[in-house]
Amino acid sequence: MIRTTATLLGIIILMKFIVSLADVTESGVQETEAGAFWTGQYPNLFTDLLGISTDEVNARIDHYWEQLFYGDDENERVYYPTNQNMAYIKDINNNDVRSEGMSYGMMIAVQLDKKESFDRIWKWAKTFMQHKDGQRKDFFSWKMSTTGAIQDSNSASDGEEWFVMALFFAAARWGNGDGVFNYQREAQNILNAMLSKKDTSNSRSDVTDIFNKTEKQVVFVPVGNADDFTDPSYHVPHFYELWGRWAEKNREFWLEAAETSRGFLKKVAHPVTGLTPDYARFDGTPVDAPWGGGHDAFRFDAWRVAMNVAVDYLWFGKDQWAVTQSNRLLDFFTSEGLDSYVNQYSLDGKKLSNDRSGGLMAMNAVASLASTNANKTEYLKALWNLPIPTGRYRYYDGLLQMLAMIQVSGNFKIFHLIK
Numbered sequence: 309m310i311r312t313t314a315t316l317l318g319i320i321i322l323m324k325f326i327v328s329l330a331d332v333t334e335s336g337v338q339e340t341e342a343g344a345f346w347t348g349q350y351p352n353l354f355t356d357l358l359g360i361s362t363d364e365v366n367a368r369i370d371h372y373w374e375q376l377f378y379g380d381d382e383n384e385r386v387y388y389p390t391n392q393n394m395a396y397i398k399d400i401n402n403n404d405v406r407s408e409g410m411s412y413g414m415m416i417a418v419q420l421d422k423k424e425s426f427d428r429i430w431k432w433a434k435t436f437m438q439h440k441d442g443q444r445k446d447f448f449s450w451k452m453s454t455t456g457a458i459q460d461s462n463s464a465s466d467g468e469e470w471f472v473m474a475l476f477f478a479a480a481r482w483g484n485g486d487g488v489f490n491y492q493r494e495a496q497n498i499l500n501a502m503l504s505k506k507d508t509s510n511s512r513s514d515v516t517d518i519f520n521k522t523e524k525q526v527v528f529v530p531v532g533n534a535d536d537f538t539d540p541s542y543h544v545p546h547f548y549e550l551w552g553r554w555a556e557k558n559r560e561f562w563l564e565a566a567e568t569s570r571g572f573l574k575k576v577a578h579p580v581t582g583l584t585p586d587y588a589r590f591d592g593t594p595v596d597a598p599w600g601g602g603h604d605a606f607r608f609d610a611w612r613v614a615m616n617v618a619v620d621y622l623w624f625g626k627d628q629w630a631v632t633q634s635n636r637l638l639d640f641f642t643s644e645g646l647d648s649y650v651n652q653y654s655l656d657g658k659k660l661s662n663d664r665s666g667g668l669m670a671m672n673a674v675a676s677l678a679s680t681n682a683n684k685t686e687y688l689k690a691l692w693n694l695p696i697p698t699g700r701y702r703y704y705d706g707l708l709q710m711l712a713m714i715q716v717s718g719n720f721k722i723f724h725l726i727k
Contacts, residue, residue, distance in 0.1 A: 342625030345549070350622070350718035353676055354692060357685050365717050368692070372710045373420060375696050383698050386706055387413060387425065388454070394435065395428035396454060399703045404459060405452040407437060407467025412707045414474035419714050419721065423482055426474075427489060432456075433471070434488045443515035446501035447530070462534075465518045465526050466542045472498050473547045476554060480723035492725070496556050503558055508535060523590040524561065524568040528597075537595050540576050540584045541612040543569040546620040554725045570627055573617060578655040582637035584613045585655060594655060605660055606653045611671045611708070618677040619715060623722060634679040641672055642683050646690065666694045667705040670712035677716060688716060 344350050354360040377387040386409070389395040397409035410433045417426035436456035437448040448471065450464035475495035484490045502518040509516050512532040519526055520535065526542045527535040545566040552563035575592025576584050585594035586603035594604035603609070614637055621630035640657060641649045651668050652661035673691035676684035691713065697706040714720045 343621070344623050345722055350721055351677075352718035353684075353688055353716045355717075357676075358688055358692065360692070369420070369710075369713050369717065369719065372696055372706075372713055373416075373422070375698075376702070376706050376710060377422075377425060384696075384702070386703050387429075389428060390432065392431075393428055394432040395425065396432050396452075397429065397703075397707075398454060401700050401703060403454070405432075405437075405454055407433070407448045407450045407464055407471070409703060409707060410437065411467050411470030411474060412711065415470055415477075416707070416710055416714065418474050418477045418481060418723070419719055421481070423478075426478060430475070430478075430491075430494075431488060434494070443505065446497050447515070447518075462529050462531050463518065465528065465530060466539070466544075468498055468502060468518055469526065469542065469544055469547055471495075473544075473550070476550065476725055477723040480725040499551060499555055500557060503561070505530065519561075519565060520590065521561070524565045525572060525590050526565075526569075528587060533598065537587055537589050538572075539587055539609055540573065541586070541609045541616065543573055543613075544616050544620070545569040545626075546616070546623045549620075549624055550722065550725075566626075570620070570629075573613065573633075574629055577613075577633055577636075578657075580636075581640040581653070581655065581657045582633055583640065583653055583655045583657065584610045586610050602660070604655075606655060607660075608651070608665075608667075608704070611651075611665075611668045614671045614675040615708075615711070615715065618674050618679075619720065621678040630678045631680055634675040634677075635681045637675055638672060638679055638681050638683055638687060642686075646686055665705055666697055667708035669694060670705075670709040674712050674715050691716065 352362065352365060354365045355362055375384050377385060379385040386397050386400065387395055388398055396405045397413040399406050399409060410429055413429045414426055417429065433448065437452055439445050439447050439449070444461060444463070447463045448467050449458045449461045450467055451460040453459055472495045475491040479492035479495065484492050488494065503521065506514055506516045507521055510533055514532060516527070516530045516535045518530045525538050528537050528539050529535065548562045548566035548569065552559045552566065555562055572590070572592055576588045583606040585605055586607045586609040587595050587597055589595050596602060596604045614634065617630050617633055620626070650659050650661045651663050651665040653659060669690050673687045676687055691709070694709055697709065
């Protein structure tokens with residue numbers, strides 16, 4: 309009997325050991341199993357907190373899709389199909405095509421299971437935007453004409469980040485195709501290129517890595533002295549967590565980059581208002597661009613930090629600071645007046661504008677995914693009641709509003725890549 313008990317005890321210990329091994333990633337990092345990555349749970353806050361039916365929510369998202377992608381050419385749509393089964397996302401105000409918008413368009417399409425539109429956008433980006441040779445090989449020109457002519461050959465690092473993530477999700481959701489539609493291979497090529505250039509350079513012509521390998525942070529632009537600082541809204545630790553599991557190379561680096569970004573965001577957010585600057589040094593201190601523009605303040609790029617903090621918390625639940633930060637940010641905007649807060653501020657909360665923007669309202673609603681504040685319902689109501697943008701400024705506000713609708717409705721999901 310004693311021997312049987314000892315044997316059973318040994319089996320139990322062995323089983324617990326095996327289970328504990330299952331909770332360790334290939335890089336050796338112990339997981340906490342908190343967040344949607346493990347649970348597969350993506351709350352629909354419109355339904356859970358506002359009582360709006362799932363059918364109504366889905367219809368509203370469909371309306372966004374139909375208007376922004378297939379609405380009136382002059383006043384509604386931002387998605388424009390071309391010949392040879394391609395399409396571009398147009399920045400209406402600037403009359404150009406940007407890697408930011410193209411990668412957002414691809415992410416929206418994969419989340420909503422719109423494969424034809426995804427493939428059209430990706431083929432246009434691959435054909436016209438991606439460099440085929442030279443120092444910039446596999447990087448993307450951040451700004452193009454609608455005819456496919458390069459207007460600026462440099463990269464805006466967030467474009468590459470969102471391209472990679474959208475392509476990985478496409479591979480997981482639809483499977484890989486041939487040629488440019490081998491999504492997984494294309495994602496891996498871009499990911500490898502991010503860390504395969506020069507480490508750093510002060511020469512205006514030298515292309516560098518998209519991530520500073522020493523700081524383990526994304527750079528603003530991978531060229532010359534524009535790689536000496538970062539953009540807080542480019543920090544997407546939830547993407548890096550997935551690359552740390554799916555990348556062919558540098559998995560440990562990507563997992564370290566995720567933790568570094570979370571630490572950086574703590575430093576860069578104002579301790580009272582929760583506001584972050586457009587640009588910052590790697591130590592979190594605000595910095596303006598060499599060409600000026602006041603980017604050491606909370607302006608248009610910085611709106612998106614709220615989204616990235618909240619989605620990272622939803623997916624991985626790594627750090628309760630995300631809850632504190634989201635509460636702090638929403639409390640600040642509540643103090644400014646839900647119906648009157650503006651779209652630009654100094655970090656300590658002084659108004660720098662008299663304008664309001666749907667894109668910022670949308671990003672604040674996404675903070676509700678991490679916030680425990682009672683006032684988060686007011687931000688969700690504000691997002692729900694926002695009109696779908698039309699006219700000159702429908703590109704940026706429209707895409708951010710649509711991303712927010714997908715995220716807070718539980719439709720912004722991880723599609724797990726089976727290696």
